[in-house]
Amino acid sequence: MAAGPRVGVVGVAIRPRLPDDARHSLEEHLHAAMQAALADAGLSTRDLEGIVVGANDQYDGRAISVMMASAPLGGVDRDILSTPSSGEHAFVLGALRIASGQFRTQLVAAWSPTEASSIPEAQRLANDPLFHRRLPLDELAAAALQANALEHAAPGTAALAERLARTWRANGARAFPGAVEADLPAGRVTRWPLRTDMVRAPDAGLVVLMLASEEFIRERGLGPVAWISGMGWATEPAFLGDRDLAKAPALEAAARQAYGEAGIAAATDAFDLAEVTDATPYQALLAMEALGLAPRRDWQGGLAAFGPDGRLPVNLSGGVASMNPVFCTGLIRIAEVANQLRGRAGAHQKQGARRGLAHAASGPAMQYQTVIVLEAGEGRTAA
Template sequence: MALNRKTAVIGSAIFAPVTRQDRALEEILYELAQAALKDAGLTIDDIDGIVVASNDQFDGRAISIMAASGSVGGVDRDILSTPSAGEHAFVMGVLRIASGQYDTHLIVSWSPTEASSLSEAQRLGADPYFHRALPLDELSSNALQAAALAVAAPQAHQLAPRIAARNRANGAHAYPDAAKAPAGEAEIASSEAIRWPVRKGMVSEPITGAVALVIASEDFVDKHGIENPAWVRGMGWATEAGFLGDRELSKAPALEEAARRAYEEAGISDPRQSLDLVELTDVTPYQELLSYEALGLSKPEAWEADLGSGIFDRTGKVPINPSGGIVTLNPVFCTGLIRIAEAAGQVRGKAGRHQIKGARTALAHAASGFAMMYQTVLVLGAEREGVQA
């Protein structure tokens, strides 16, 4: 079902990695929100409401919205918070503008690395009844899913290093100062197994990062003559069962549903024809492969041929992760909202070094939780309406 009111991304800022030690988290968030507002050409006085997303365990702070209330403009302003996923803050913001009650929103998410171990913090996400005694962090859950996928599609083991190598090469191009050195397929394939079958070269150490977006209604865009907005053409989100043992891990039904809804809203029947680029959640390359099928980009039997053809390369017809994806920069909790900011940046022509020329329609796939439990798909377009070409 289409939204009642059209909404666009009109500003953004991505701070990743944040390595400086001369700013506390609240100060980073203050500078981030100011940067996003400046990018939109607005001030905080133009903002009707704020939605933030953060993880209390990562922040070491209960109800960590408190870190944002002062720093991003929440004092005397409508501010809501979600701990489920950074991308959920975006979904809530779009729905609030569609409600007609708001014209603008600031969306913020962050992910520090101040905890002694994010893996241990993630284990608090497992229930204390049946799963706490297992080494169940997100990487373990992704490895369990990878193993299941590789039974359904054994070629995944061979293709995973190739995907990681491509994303890392894209990352070295997009963010040469921040990305780790690119690595070849063979090097990645022979790097140590950290959670079988996931190898060290296929994932990235967590970094500190934060991201903010400014979104606005079509009325606001028109009234203020905002140039190059990235319109939310389609949006879908869905959730899978909480217990991994209840799920068919080699499939991604929630992502299929999220994609179906987003494509239907956007009027997309053939994503490979309609999309100019894709920013997806390569939390490991196995999850990237699983997403190809669910997003209608490539079926398992075509994976090898498609990857070989270069269609998903930075210079190909449908570049995947021109930013370098999560294997390049992994601020864990806000990677999903960064995918949305990257895709919107491409449509706005402001992606920077990795701008895809002439990008008019971009897909952002965000996923969070154990083995991509929460799935969100956004189609962002330069055109406000009409069937996607």
């Protein structure tokens, strides 16, 4: 980051699909993940100076859902903030709080239950009451409009989208054996042109990360560390009619900000791996273009470079195509890159990864865009 104390990710706990287990509440799952992230960092609740959560009342089906999470995340008698927009925004806020110099540690958490009677209905209620809510417009419908716009602007995109979805489901099957199906037969149309085999139904999941300042990391001898070297975020207009859905200008702006902070001139040669939010494979194509990884003119012949054995592996975790805890998918992309750089990605670890790119998108047709550049590093042994 360009100013303030350097910030690193020192602990991660990812639960992209919670077990269907009535014996354990969401609060219990959150507490277990918080303890796992602290253990991964080699810290305890005594080391928490602040907590930032991404919590959405509509998805949770309760008012002020952050209150539910305060106790299981160690928030009693501690500073705790909540952002209702997305999980990745909680990460940005937590990093900025440390960079301000007011805190040395922050716990960042987000979750996405499936307890709401209808997630599409919860998404519809978040829209403006005069136009989009009346359509009705949920995020899958907005993504379908975007897919149609992209297919019109770049004919032949549908075949590329199918290929990406298959590749990333295969990645997910390798990363989480038994939990993800590598091959799915062609499904029915759910929102034209999207089919059920191209998108993943909502899952219940959560993710917790521990962030710390460089001073704290060196003082405690923590490591390995994924250092934040660049962050960028931007927002599209809320009204879809004001946007060209076949482009992603907010993501281009977020990427410029993050790359500028990280000193990156050309994205194509800058990263060892990337995690891209792919609520649909059409959105993934748009994201890879806006991130400077795959110009549209190269889509037909160049996508092999982003496979698991390619020049720049994308979504080794399987991405959202494999597991889709809707509200925290973006934060999981950041956590996955951090784990890769820390050598803790498990079955889908890429050896020798030193710099990674995380892209998080949320809202209708990727309204909110966030880009995080992370670099591998070690803490120093405590004196």
